[in-house]
Amino acid sequence: MKLERSKDWYERRIALEGNAEIGAGMPPHCRANAAEAANVKPLETRIAFGTFVELWRRNHGWDAVRLAKEAGLNTEEILEIERNPQSEPEPSAVYNLARLFKLPSQVLLELAGLIEPRTPYLRDAAVRFAARSESMASLNQNEREAFEAFVSAISEIPQRR
């Protein structure tokens, strides 16, 4: 495709643009409003998401710094995800973690409260998982079983586009 305009055209048109910031597309900021509009309450699943990230990390013997490095994130983001369910994680951070964990990104996005709930039993599974998991120095048998059962459950959820 060839775009042919006179230099005068650019002079006139660019004067209208001035110092404005121009962009179009889908920013992350709008998600909160959309979730609110859809009456989505992501807190319960986000607690499970944070717990899951923490247990995955501990199960691998990693600290938050190592996980952040491996996932290409800031350590602060990891700690925020693990410890503050009120804080909305970035979609890119969730994608990175999904890639690292080798899990479906859509399910993790749903757990993180970034997309509308689509999987009816995911919320219940997440709440059960969060309830069974307590923060301890190392995973006990119960935690390990809960963790592995949850990995298995979300791995088997069919991905939707």
Next chain:
Amino acid sequence: MQESRVYLKEMATGQLVEASLLDEITDRHLAMWIDTWQPVMEERCRGRKPGDRPEDHHWDWKLKADGWRPLLGYHSFAITCNGELQGLMLACDFKSARIPAQFGKPIVHVEFLATAPWNRPEFQTPKRYSGAGTVMVAAAVELSWQLGYRGRIGLHSLGDAEEFYRDKCGMTELGNDAAYQGLMYYEMTEKKAEYFRQTH
């Protein structure tokens, strides 16, 4: 793949400078994005809360390119000037108009449009070059024209650009779009597109 000579305004001198518009985002552009654009964006985001970060900071153009390249109906554009990447755009040609007068007719929809960080007042004032947004809108209108859509385009504006699309480009504001997470949707009619394309 075609290259067009376009112009941007160098804000420091107030002079128009030659730039290049390519109707395809190539690997070279993606490498430029990775080497120059992305680090500035990451630096900007460091230590900032999500709401204080640039609206498009999470856009991974490499990932997007891998996704759209095998698909029909997608068109990508890149602007370079003085050896630097100045803007990127991805558009598609299979969406339909919503304005009653042209309802249901095909439009070119701008999926993603971003200018380089140094061309945004959020990063530096004045921005290095002005005009990348104008060139991209012109490219979308031209693509629409060449597809037989008579210049009809649509887009969902990022917050800071609404005035530009509405008041400077003459696009019609059609309200917040729930399907696009509440973003304001704009459409350009055939008549406005004709006016926009006029050369002087």
